[in-house]
Amino acid sequence: xxxxxxxxxxxxxxxxxxxxxxxxxxxxxxxxxxxxxxxxxxxxxxxxxxxxxxxxxxxxxxxxxxxxxxxxxxxxxxxx
Numbered sequence: 550x551x552x553x554x555x556x557x558x559x560x561x562x563x564x565x566x567x568x569x570x571x572x573x574x575x576x577x578x579x580x581x582x583x584x585x586x587x588x589x590x591x592x593x594x595x596x597x598x599x600x601x602x603x604x605x606x607x608x609x610x611x612x613x614x615x616x617x618x619x620x621x622x623x624x625x626x627x628x629x
Contacts, residue, residue, distance in 0.1 A: 552591075553584040591615075595623055 550558075560577055564570045573580075595613045598604045604612075606620055615623070 551588070553581070553588055556580055556584040592623065595620065596627060599624060599627060 560573050560580060564573050591613050595609055595615060598609045598612065606617065609615065609620060610617065613620075
């Protein structure tokens with residue numbers, strides 16, 4: 550599951566079960582911003598590694614946590 554989806558699911562479950570509900574409601578936007586920033590950072594890392602052409606797909610997947618399909622899609626977008 551992508552990080553942003555996992556964070557959203559965890560927040561939603563905690564709120565529905567009353568675990569840190571007030572805190573999470575107040576800080577949901579911050580958590581979403583953090584998750585989005587982290588996702589963008591991981592994508593940028595993969596793009597940089599691809600552009601250097603010094604790394605194998607396996608190495609990039611190990612660093613980023615991407616599945617091969619995600620990496621292939623990123624390659625398509627870079628080559629457009």
